Amino acid sequence: xxxxxxxxxxxxxxxxxxxxxQAAPGGRLIATGGAMTVEGAAGGGIVPxxxxxxxxxxxxxxxxxxxxxxxxxxxxxxxxxxxLSLHNRVELSIGKQRFDIDEVIPGEQLEQTILGAKxxxxxxxxxxxxxxxxxxxQYKKNxxxxxxxxxxxxxxxxxxxxxxxxxxxxxxxxxRSLFLNATVRATRANQGGLLGFGGDRRNRLSLQxxxxxxxxxxxxxxxxxxxxxxxxxxxxxxxxxxxxxFLGWFPSKRVSLVAAWSDLGSITGLDDQTGVYxxxxxxx
Amino acid sequence: xxxxxxxxxxxxxxCLAPTVLHMLVAILVGAxxxxxxxKPEMTLYEQLGGEAGVxxxxxxxxREIAADERIKGRYRQTDIGRFHRMMTEQMCMETGGGCxxxxxxxxxxxxxxxxxxxxxxxxxxxxxxxxxxNRIPQGVQNQLLALYAPMHADIVNx
Ligand code: HEM
Numbered sequence: 445x446x447x448x449x450x451x452x453x454x455x456x457x458x459x460x461x462x463x464x465x466q467a468a469p470g471g472r473l474i475a476t477g478g479a480m481t482v483e484g485a486a487g488g489g490i491v492p493x494x495x496x497x498x499x500x501x502x503x504x505x506x507x508x509x510x511x512x513x514x515x516x517x518x519x520x521x522x523x524x525x526x527x528l529s530l531h532n533r534v535e536l537s538i539g540k541q542r543f544d545i546d547e548v549i550p551g552e553q554l555e556q557t558i559l560g561a562k563x564x565x566x567x568x569x570x571x572x573x574x575x576x577x578x579x580x581x582q583y584k585k586n587x588x589x590x591x592x593x594x595x596x597x598x599x600x601x602x603x604x605x606x607x608x609x610x611x612x613x614x615x616x617x618x619x620r621s622l623f624l625n626a627t628v629r630a631t632r633a634n635q636g637g638l639l640g641f642g643g644d645r646r647n648r649l650s651l652q653x654x655x656x657x658x659x660x661x662x663x664x665x666x667x668x669x670x671x672x673x674x675x676x677x678x679x680x681x682x683x684x685x686x687x688x689x690f691l692g693w694f695p696s697k698r699v700s701l702v703a704a705w706s707d708l709g710s711i712t713g714l715d716d717q718t719g720v721y722x723x724x725x726x727x728x
Numbered sequence: 729x730x731x732x733x734x735x736x737x738x739x740x741x742x743c744l745a746p747t748v749l750h751m752l753v754a755i756l757v758g759a760x761x762x763x764x765x766x767k768p769e770m771t772l773y774e775q776l777g778g779e780a781g782v783x784x785x786x787x788x789x790x791r792e793i794a795a796d797e798r799i800k801g802r803y804r805q806t807d808i809g810r811f812h813r814m815m816t817e818q819m820c821m822e823t824g825g826g827c828x829x830x831x832x833x834x835x836x837x838x839x840x841x842x843x844x845x846x847x848x849x850x851x852x853x854x855x856x857x858x859x860x861x862n863r864i865p866q867g868v869q870n871q872l873l874a875l876y877a878p879m880h881a882d883i884v885n886x
Contacts, residue, residue: 471798471846473853501846571880615874619867662866663856 469697469728470499470506472532474663476569476612479692479702480510480725483582483636484525484539485560487608489704489721490672490686491654493625494578494610496535496564497527498727499697505530510725516708516717518547527560535562543638545591548712554638555587567609575611575624582606584637595680595712597640598647604631606654621660623668628653634677635711643677650675658692666692684709688721700725772875773825775868782825786815788861792854799850802841822875834882841886848884852876 478486478495485492486508500506507528514521525539537560544553560582567576582604586592589600606629616622630649632641642648652675658668672686690704704721711717776782790812794800803811810831820827831837852873859869 471844471849473849501844501849503844503846568880570877613874614877615870619870621870 467728470504471501472499472506473570474697475660475666475692475694475700477506477508477697477727479700479723480508480512480525480527482512482514482521482523482539482541483558483560483584484510484523484527484537485562485580485582486527486529486535488625488656488658488668488670489688489690489702489706489723491625491627491656491670492560492562492580492582492606492608493627493656494564494567494576494608495569496529496532496562496578497537498529500529500532500728502532504532506532506728508725508727510723512721512723514706514708514719514721516706516711516719518714518717519711520544525558533564536560537562541636541638545712547714549591552591553588554591556637557585557587558637559583559585569610569612570614575609578608578610580604580606580608584633584641586637586640589640592634592638592640595639596644596678597634598642599632600640602632602637602641604629604633604637606630616659618659621663623656623658623660623666625656626653627655631675632677634675635683636674639678639683639712644679646675646677658690664694666690666694668692681713682710690721697727700727771824772868772871773820773823776819776823776864776872777862778825779820781862782816782819782823785858785862785864786812786819788858789815789855792857792861793851796850796854799847799854802843802847819872823872834879835886838883839886843884843886845884848880 476495477498478493479488480497481487481489481492483492486495486497487493497508498506507526509526511524521541521543523539523541525537527535527537529535539558539560542553542555546552560580562578562580565577565579567574569576584602584604586600606627608625608627610625613622629652631652632649634640634643652673654672656668656670658666660666668690670688670690674683674685676683686706686708688704688706690702692700692702694700702723706719706721708717773782776785790808793803814831817827817829818831821829856869
């Protein structure tokens, strides 16, 4: 039942994005919608930013539909979703992740669905001295809980709450535009939620720090790094912080592509999960 | 030649910076600005091509505004000759060209117009297109944009 609701929500949001695609993209400047994270919020690849998806200004609707594939050494992750943003104030998103764990349990995969909401509290990425600040929620539902449960996870659902601050300096180092973002997140998620929520080692919410930095070589090309601290709630295997180095390309407001080298650390006991990250987004 | 030596040393020091990312950026930025060796002693006005460059840029800027459906309607009543002169003077003053801007200040000029954020970004994009058309290097573009961005507070929603 809930999967039907989720599927129809995804359809609805995709068609809302597709519907608005007929008009020109919104009135914010290029690249100010960022990319889309693997969890469906506007951001980098792994860190949600204070920006809202797409290009909607205060009188417009906007959004993004996206697909991402991550290829760590022993796994494959596919994720896709869509986000709608209203008046550059609220972002609503849905994302779906599929994480192939064939190397650990042949034929199995982990899946989760993420419903997200963001509220821009104040500030503007470019035009105010204070950074743009956004409060975000991610309601995550693990759709393959039997596996996480068997390794000590406590819940198949969890709520992440985060506060993000983003700022762009038009004339930064080397006269390039510099983007910085800092995010703090309260979460109980194991490997983002793919291994459920809470665990035998720890079952409380914990605060995690996340950060991204990007330098725009031109208006179309941005080179950056990201860091995401993670909890380590499960006894059966260690969980590491995530890192990536990314190159984003914004040929137009309509499409953007991100290629990254990601380091996801140890996953289900398999260490050194580094690999390529590729993401495509279509925006309005 | 002292200046070129210290510049070379500066570049060398930059390339020897400790992180890989820093080096990557230095290489990429170096490659992108290779076409226009940025002399630090040049004013932004000079980097924009001086009097002729700024004159051409504001002409193209106004052309881009006139071609943009989102904003062109605002200038229906405007004396474009004066607008061009004032834009040029203002850009010259802001970029260190030594002109005196004789027009009204930004708050007065745009007061009562209720200019939206979309319109402001529309103007910024028109300027970007005009700068692209004049092949102004990214670093110079960013410096000019950074001078105009703070005017947002005086222009939007007034
Ligand atoms: C950074 C952005 C902007 C700058 C630097 C700027 C600059 C100027 C300048 C120098 C003038 C001439 C003032 C004078 O005649 O004394 C002017 C006039 C004008 N501006 Fe702006 N402006 C900006 C944004 C905008 C925006 C977003 C709009 C609306 C779309 C707008 C609409 C106008 C109009 C309609 C006039 C002519 C007023 C008249 O007819 O007397 N400006 N602006």
